[in-house]
Amino acid sequence: MDDTTHNSPDTSGTLDEALERLHSFGPERDGWLSNHAPMAVEALVRRGQAPGVHRWLDHYRAKLEDMPARFTEVTPDNWREALGDPRRIADWTAYFERETAGRPWREVLAEWWPRLLPGIAAGATHPVIRVGHCVRTLLASGENAPRVAELAHGLGYWAARHQPLPPLAPLAPATGAAAALDAVDRVPDQSGGIRERLDQLTGFPVWPPLPVPDADPARTRPATDPDLARDRLEELVRAATHRYAAYAHGSPVMLVHAATAPNAVLRTLPALPRELWAPSLDAAWAASAAVTAAYTPERPAEHPGAPEGLSPEEVFARAAAHGNDHTIKFTDTALDVGGPTALAAALRSIELIPPEL
Template sequence: MTAALDCPQPHVRNWHADRALSQAAGSALKTRPDYRHHDVALEHLDALSPVLTNGYYNHAPMVVEALSAMGQGREALAWLDREQDSFTPVDARTGPIDPDDWRELIAARGRYADWRAYFQDALETQPWREVAAIWVNRLTFGFSSSAAHGVLQTAHAVRALQSDATPARLRALANALAGWASRHSSLPIKDQPNQGVLDFQAALSRIQPLSDKHAPGEGAITAGYAQLVHAPGFAEQVSLVDLSGDLDARFDALMAVMAKLFLSLARTPYTVIVFTHAVTGTAAARTLSQIVPDAVGRQLLFRAFEHGAALKTAFAPLALQSAPPRKALPPGDPARRAGRHGDDHMIKLTEAVLDAYRRTHNPVFLDVIAQAFAVLPEPDAR
């Protein structure tokens, strides 16, 4: 009888998996921005409302910038052509925005065109970084407005401007800030003073999902936020997070935690979309933190964590009704594949995690890409 070996067996390597991961990693590191087509795409968007025909937020300004950031800018015009039936025009202006009364006028849904004109005027007379920094500071407490799309659109506009401050990109920033201001809202919770004692993962692990009785089903993400009134300990729990340390490093740490949240709960096409916002919202906050004072950057860091925690609280019950997806491998060229896939969330998610992977080389971001492609089918396969 052969004696049992008392030493560990060698790991049997999966060469196919190793090769797929290596190709995806290499492609991620080689991805370079290409903004040659960006301003032309923005011209097609300049007169559009932030609201689509179905009532949801218009992702087009974010998508075209994400494609450019991934070197896929040539795909933007074709993407816009496919989506044009969902766009709506800007409403007529109703009157000027009084800069002394801005607190009274944010969240005024019918004033988008007025806010747009206000920011266009401001950007003609002031440096764009100054305008953006002032208004990011003023609007950050409404980080989760329209499922964080105000933050997202502003961050995409800011990043394009960091490449080149063209007139089309300045107008895109005006549109983004107008969308954020006109649809501004905060989570239905009362803020607690930050206590700063737990790292992101430990703090997030203390966040309890809603009971099944109060958990939302599939629908608008903002409907899930509304249910936070049934999570009385939420504000106290998020206040425990530690915001100290190097800000860029803290954002990278939060990105990794939100990537793990995605891997845990993005199990169906709908929950892929929901938890994409935890990742992309954090990426957007990181971008905006680079143009504001440190104290405002830490507020962005806190709000990004709070936003991801809110998504967990509201939508974990729905996500956990489905089994975890099978382990998958990322495509060899994620940026190109995302452009071909065409889903707006897939494009924005892929760009955000590719950017994070280039900075950190953390394979968790490649896992996010793999799971998103495995769970969210391409349009012709749906």
């Protein structure tokens, strides 16, 4: 991945202030729409737009709802029955606040990551995306109370909305991530919301393929090799980002998650034990393919490329001025990918998604 724009630890304190503002609110509104603010402000600060964060939050405030009331406490003995119960969002958040207060956050993350991965589609993939933004900050800037609390909120949201995909049949193998995404079948009925669409999934192309012995030693490594898993995950993020430019017209907002969800997993890998990297790739592929199946249009559309001479910083400044949370987060991922095709995809999101500011 080629992150060529400002991407340094926050020394202004803006992100911590923003997180403290946000932690009295719940992760959803209107029953199921996600609160994107913690993710968007992390991206804004990370990309050099900290001075505008509180103004952005002031505008976003109308979309925030208070944290729901507690229902029944989640404990080490009853967590399995509480998994996937959205009534217990506040209970799950409190559980992870207790866990991260008593143990190192990496230890809590490593314990819960494999438990939560099967439900990566939860909340239209927003919980894993929120965790990915949080972990990036913890790794780059170190831990403190607001950042660890943000991890508890992200994990709690994921646990409460945990949603496994239906059983999926393995379809014909694809040779690369781009080909695999192109081979994903659209769900037959695209009239409902994401939960109704995901229920229609029946199978995905087999990707990544098993290594084939040949003269290239990289292709003979075991399928569980962590470094190979990371490389394949980078390939998936790049392919999904590039694909957005031609297919975003099908659903400009929802299709950003085909790239931002696997990128959240990629950002989390350095904080995880290496034995979790390969299953993380599998889950990220399932999430990206699921969003693609649910929202991709029948045919690609013509689109302009990125103007020559436009820098990554300028592209992100346009996304920040545009103000939409999905545009900000997708442009953040496009800058991770780097290159003119990714910048063109980011500009496509600015063009197609309605502005907020």
